[in-house]
Amino acid sequence: NAGVMQNPRHLVRRRGQEARLRCSPMKGHSHVYWYRQLPEEGLKFMVYLQKENIIDESGMPKERFSAEFPKEGPSILRIQQVVRGDSAAYFCASSLARGGYGYTFGSGTRLTVV
């Protein structure tokens, strides 16, 4: 079991470009969570998805950010028209069931906006 796979590990984008971050959950896990770590800050919840559904997006900025978890394929966090303030480490976690048990994190994608 390869664990939670995130790619790319590092992503550099110019201001105004789009960033797509991918997360493949652990085999059998249907719950996916995205977190963001801004410089000098802790991990902050962004969005919780369960196959094809967004369950909680209360931590996601209202504009430019979107997330999906299709029936087939990885979960995607999409940031349109990136700005310097989007530079951060984005972590994905998956779990077998709702409630946070068996939470497993990926190694993160470090986004740098230049």
Added chain:
Amino acid sequence: ILNVEQSPQSLHVQEGDSTNFTCSFPSSNFYALHWYRWETAKSPEALFVMTLNGDEKKKGRISATLNTKEGYSYLYIKGSQPEDSATYLCAFTGDNQGGKLIFGQGTELSVKP
């Protein structure tokens, strides 16, 4: 606003010292308290998930206690080793949060040989 506080922010100890850190969390609507160990450039590694008041968990030299009534948890490391150097995160899940974790800022532990 749900707040999780950890102290101290950082800790420097000598090899062999025993140490402990604190995590404070909301005492209402409690569901679970998680402890993670996080090394730079790696993914957070789950140490414990605790749900019951008075719970104590142990994994090797690391143990944790939980007090849900007063809203705190302690993490203890006995006989610290250089390989214990990492950031230790606690995270709270409320019973109406659906699995969303609210993280503290972490305690950065450095163990010198």
